Amino acid sequence: MLWCCIYLPLLPIELREPRDAIALAIVDQHGSRRRLIACNEIAREAGLHNGMDATTALGRLPSLQLIKRSQAQERHALKALAAWSQQFSGMVSIDHERWMIWIEIGASLTYFHGMKALAQKISSGIDALGYSAMTGIAPTPEAAALLARHAHTQPIQQLTAIKFSIAALPLSLLAVSPIIIEALHGVGWKQVGDIMEVPFDQLARRFGPAMTKYLHQLLGELPDPRVLYRVPASYHRHFELSATVDAIEALLFPLRRMLGELQGYLRARDTALQQLKLTLIHENKSSTILEVRTTAPQRDAQSLLVLLRETLERTTLPTVVVALTLTVDQFVSLGDTQLDFFTESKSRDQSWSALLDKLRARLGEQSIKRLGLNDHHLPEKAWCKLCNETKQQEQDDDTLPQRPLWLIEPKLLQTLPRLLGKPERIESGWWTGEDSRRDYYIAETQEGARWWLYRDAHSQQWYLHGLWA
Amino acid sequence: MQRAEVIANLLRTTPDLWSGHAVAATRSRSTGFTELNALLPGHGWPLSSLIELIPLMAGIGELSLLLPVLRKIGSEARDIVFVCPPHVPYPPALAHAGLPLNRIIWIDAKNDVDARWSAEQTLREGMAGAVLLWSDTIKDIALRRLQLAAREGESLLFLYRSSLLLNTPSPATVRLALQPQSGALRVDVIKARGGKIASARLHFHQAT
Structure with missing residues (x-):
């Protein structure tokens, strides 16, 4: 097994849109204390960092805006990212607490032309979704997580190489409680390698059995079974906006990400869609539902965004929007459209489909018609409008009277x-x-x-x- | 007299003489009518240009005028797009005229802005053989936008306009006024960049 761990250190900040121009930090309540768990760039530049007490942070930077953490939002985002990740592997696992996702890439290496190419594909994909991710690759999930928490690490490919490769990493990156880290520092240990030299039963006596179990799993000496994320049969993505929105433009940022995730999900299931539903949820709990239909099976995020944008621009919002839900419950096979993509007629058909979709999105479903003949004597009934792409009757010109x-x-x-x-x-x-x-x-x-x-x-x-x- | 002057003089004074330079630069498709080809730049309907058709009234052969070129386009399996026609383009008649119905797309828009937008999008996509648009816009900028969109693709663009707009200026490459004349269609070229200002009478041999 080879795990690729994706760590999103700025997740709660990056759920906000658009990027804030003021110093901002997400806070989490720990008993009576409120601590920063993520800071945006402006706050970081002002010297604020994670784990800092909220009062201290405000003392240092009075203009700092504090936002309460929304774990529900984080869960939605991680699940969507997990669904997206399944395009690379069927084995994906989430850790909601640590903002991490693991993808088992060992079985997919050949398909994606090797580890380097695959890692590159994963990183650029996440980047396109608007997240700053750190990644680590190692034969055990915890070793991969450890690497992901440290910038610029080399992938570890052999189980036996873990111990040596992680020795120089700081102890503070280990997934153990801050109290234990403090205690380890107290002993004078700074690097992971320092505790690897100590017999584990001795560590167990001081820090509890959980600590040594973790270390064994890190090295692959104990099994570390993970709950695998299962791709749901229908797609449902909910997104709470960080501010109320009354302009279409402001919806495009979250939509771009949502459609990117959807594209990954569709790839994972090797399927496509012909219709999707976007629900705009308003302040007063009412909602506006937009439906987009495409002529040909579709899964390209960019094309879908163009269609949604057309539809949105034609929509008047009754009141401000506070949340979005993207739903797809019917899927169609992509058929042979992908395989034949480069033949001229197919690509022409696809461009046409894209054009017709764009026209439909703006003018309405019924506005684009094709014409057909009906076998009827009355002139007004001898023809019909075809709004879908049903096959038209063969016509026999000779029998037609002049009209x-x-x-x-x-x-x-x-x-x-x-x-x-x-x-x-x-x-x-x-x-x-x-x-x-x-x-x-x-x-x-x-x-x-x-x-x-x-x-x-x-x-x-x-x-x-x-x-x- | 210098040779260039002689040529310029001849071009100015002889109605049957035109500069091959202007003609060669225009890519076109035959209209199917010899008399009409002779009047148009490039001897046919110019591609990627705005062609204005101004019928005096409906029911005088204003669509039949395009049937030969539309048949040709249909036979090449390219699409023919009707944008906001004033009436139902009647399928039995289109089929009778030899147009493949599966190549015809009828776009309806609620207003003129949407209609022009649809035509522009279709032209830019560049795959339609011909776009027939009915619009009575008088905005010069709107007409120029259509002209530009036409230039981006390789389609024929026919703009049908009301006869009330006959005397308003237009950036179109070709403008034709259409009127009935003793059972035939009289086509007056009122503007043709690289063509000739003259008229032709076309017979469609329709049932009498």
């Missing part, structure tokens, strides 16, 4: 233009009860326009029905 290019709603005529030629009798419906008998003529108006008109055999009245355009 005007414009069909219009029958309009009662008071005065009759000059009739040309013989009438064409069109009858229909006596067998269904809607009895229609009409005599159709071509006529020419005084100005020179050509009309298609008919006399209704029952009422003897004249109607304009088409124009010879």
